[in-house]
Amino acid sequence: MRDGSLNLDDFDDLIERPHSGIRRDAEERRLRTGLPPGALGRLDELGEWLAAAQAQVPVKPVRSPRMVLFAGDHGVAGLGVSARPAGTAHTLVRATLDGHSPAAILAREFGVPLRVVDMSVDCPAGELPAEVTRHRVRRSSGRLDTEDSLTADETEQAFRAGMAVADEEADGGTDLIVLGDLSVGGTTAAGTLIAALCGTDASVVTGRGGGGIDDLVWMRKCAAIRDGLRRARPAQGDQLRLLAAVAGADLTALTGFLLQCAVRRTPVILDGVVSAACALVAQRVAFRAPDWWLAGQSTGEPAQAKALDRMALEPLADHHVSAGEGTGALLALPLVRAAAELAAELPEVTEPDPADDTDPDATGTGTGTSDTPSALDAT
Template sequence: MSSLNLDDFTDLIERPDGGVRRDAEARRERLSVPPGALGRLDELGEWLAAAQAAVPVRPIEHPRVVLFAGDHGVAGLDVSARPAGTAGRLVRDVLDGGSPVAVLARRLGVPVRVVDMALDGDPAGLPEEVTRHRVRRGSGRIDVEDALTLEEAEAAVRAGMAVADEEADSGTDLVVLGDLSVGGTTAAAVLVAALCGTDASVVTGRGGRAIDDLAWMRKCAAVRDALRRARPVLGDQLRLLATVGGADLAAITGFLLQSAVRKMPVILDGVVSAACALVGQRVAFRAPDWWLAGHASGEPAQAKALDRMALEPLLDHGVTVGEGTGALLALPLVQAAAALSAELPEHPAPTALTKTPQTPEAVEEPETAEAPDAGNPSGAA
């Protein structure tokens, strides 16, 4: 029996400050640029004000990219364009600075943190700060077996919570959240299908590297079989993550929930983080108010999850590479919204016009006009 009660998050998570948001909206009305002229940047600025409980908004000065890594046993069914068990290569590319997210983070000056939860490889080849939260080596093949034991699922959720606390305590003021996984989109599709009550074909996409039709059919079958195993445990979100999730997905869910507790905003990346957010919404309905959808990844499960949470992607550039890349591209937009909200000048206060009173002598009687001719209503000659 697990000692972790996810229902506690319902009471721990509060919504961003509605009163502060109204103050931010009122201030926006006074800015020199007309309301609505900045489009979604206005909305983002007001959201940030509520999340920070501050008007004007403080600049985003200490963002951080956090990537949870893991291999999934279901990848052994050839449902991914990457070979099973190769998520470690993705991690190494990020650490070596050669992946898209690493290049962008370096350009933007944003530090990147990688957390190994269930890579299928020897942890000795990676830095200790990457591997210290690892729960197990790989996750189970969810179409025929549980991804994790219940104890491992709890450990993974607690690890995600611990990472969120570490980031909040270190001064991180916004997190760009992503994953480094092989087979993770399959597990994510199962979670979304289970929580939204849809069929496998509705949520199954082609992954970060588009798979061919045969691989997509195999992926659909895997999602279908895993979905049968997920439905009986829908009422218990921790057991759901153990049954058809994985250590990285469980950790992301814990991270999202604890970030909301700590009032630390998060930009979601692709389908994996969206699926975990959907689990988090099922646990605590206020939690999505602390999250932004960075971009549309093209995965149908992501679109389904975001629609269920009423989150609209900030960008739609066709970026499918995953690994936090799309969400990181949205970060400058959020920073721009904060800067505009805080630094645009307000309209000067209106000055009352003073009228010079007239003396009775200065007032002239108006001339009395003659009545127009009855046959000429316009009064013209």
Template sequence: MSEARLNLDDFGDLIERPSARVRREAETRRGRIGLAPKSLGRLDELALWLAAAQSSVPVEPLTRPKLVLFAGDHGIAGLGVSARPAGGAHRLVRAVLDGTAPAAVLARRAGVPLRVVDTSLDCDPGELPAEITRHRVRRGSGRLDTGDALTGEEAGRAFRAGMAVADEEADAGTDLLLLGDVSVGGTTAAGVLIAALCGTDASVVTGRGGERIDDLTWMRKCAAVRDGLRRARPVLGDQLGLLAAVGGADLAAMTGFLLQAAVRRTPVILDGVVSAACALLGQRIAFRAPDWWLAGHAAAGEPGQAKALDRMTLEPLLDEGLGVGEGVGALLALPLVQSAAALAAELAEPASGGTPETPGTPATAAAADAT
């Protein structure tokens, strides 16, 4: 895609589906393993998906996952639509960097590297490491109910920043990306995008979130989504214009990240409602893109996520009543995906005499080569 020109239609040509031929080969190999069909449940389906995504039979074990968190503040939070204080996302980022946030604890426990990308935090960039702030587009996204969240130029810069991050991770050899957000007001922007793209009303997509906001806060949030929806509908045909009007720098960057990850044939586990909204917009841009994504979990208190996932025919891997965001759900789903990869990689096919061989033996290697 040209550096001088961002044409979202190009993604439709650049993104191919995971290989159907390799998936059939993986199904054939699975049939030769001495386990009853469907005995591994969802793990079997995940293994076939990974084989197609990797173009590899057997599947390669997942050894280099990475959690990427896009961070930003939203001006709409100033209306009291969140249990968190407006402009406070930098404190959440600081907790991630200090290792005290839930995502940091789980990532450390799982040995998963964690990266934070500041696109629009409402703080002095000098308060955070330069590696985190180098993709910043602006200080806080604007109020989406009465004005644009971004200018058109800022939306393009943010989108490109997300693409650049995806390229950096693919070039570094990351074999599975986990996508989350660290924001205040981000779920309101996500609700507007989902309502606009699904053609539904504000109340249908507006949840109480992980903080379980009270009735008054929920009504303010509904009103904000409603007002944003009025501004979103006229620009539905212009995806960058939609992100500029009612999205924000973090959502624009996440959308670019998801699409470029699909271009680079790198699978992604989505986290909560914000990543689901960006994925839904990504589907509008390139209809094959969702074939590269998994839904990590069903976010509690976020009906908009369920609407978005249903539109993309993505079924959450977990439903644990989890309300916290910041990549936690994607991290919890990761062991399930890694287990599917390990089983597909290491379960042996029978030798010619009908006895399964140990992985790594010449008979197994020959069988793998034959597929």
């Protein structure tokens, strides 16, 4: 950013689309493998997308993926809008670090290193490892229905933290990010962001969240998003102001992370409604940024469907995994890796040279006569 200041307009200049010429080269190479067009379905599309992101043909296999989870509590959870009690994101973080969560188990099975970034978990920092808490902005975020979730300074701090994590991953050689969140109340903040940016009502974007909430909790969540929208809509022309109003520290960091990943040409697999909401905010900042992201799966959340449709991102799978924590994005990783392996390893078929297609009699291998000496002449 210029002069050390955070100017979101800079992202529009810094982010370029994956190389379209390379993508055409990858498509032409695929045609030369001899497999019928469409035989590999979306694997062809994924291989070409990766080639364009890497700016090379044939594509390199995905060797160094990384799972990154941003963690935080949201004050709005105190209204009873979540299946989990308010202020319990630390239990999600601890289960993940201990290897007991669904995402941690799958990451271990797939051989994917996992990183947790605490932005606003509501517990003493000393209860979690220092490498997890070093970017923390505050304990929990403000109640989005009645107050800003962050101050202006906290918003910039969280946004920059997300950018810094993206730079650390790119500098460390990560070639693909699997993105997720560990939050309590995060889907309420995500629904508010998506409703504001898509110009729709709270009831249209209010889903059941990762815990499968009942009707009473759904109504409380819908009311919280409705009240949050009153505060979010006046701010939607200024994305930092919008994030300060309703996003919280974890979603703000996620937004900065996504934009900086696009700057650094690092592909990202999105998970559920939270990462989709942050991606939608990031698209408002830089319209080319979504070209660097894949939607891992459809969760069934109406807000996620609206956000992905607005960004023209088609989910890779329709598992309806609503557990969050990056689980759905992680399930898409084997598909992406398979596409990369096929695009890298499928051999090209060499067409016969027409000049070699001669009359066999002319070479003395047919039934006619020839002046060419043979082994029989030597006897």
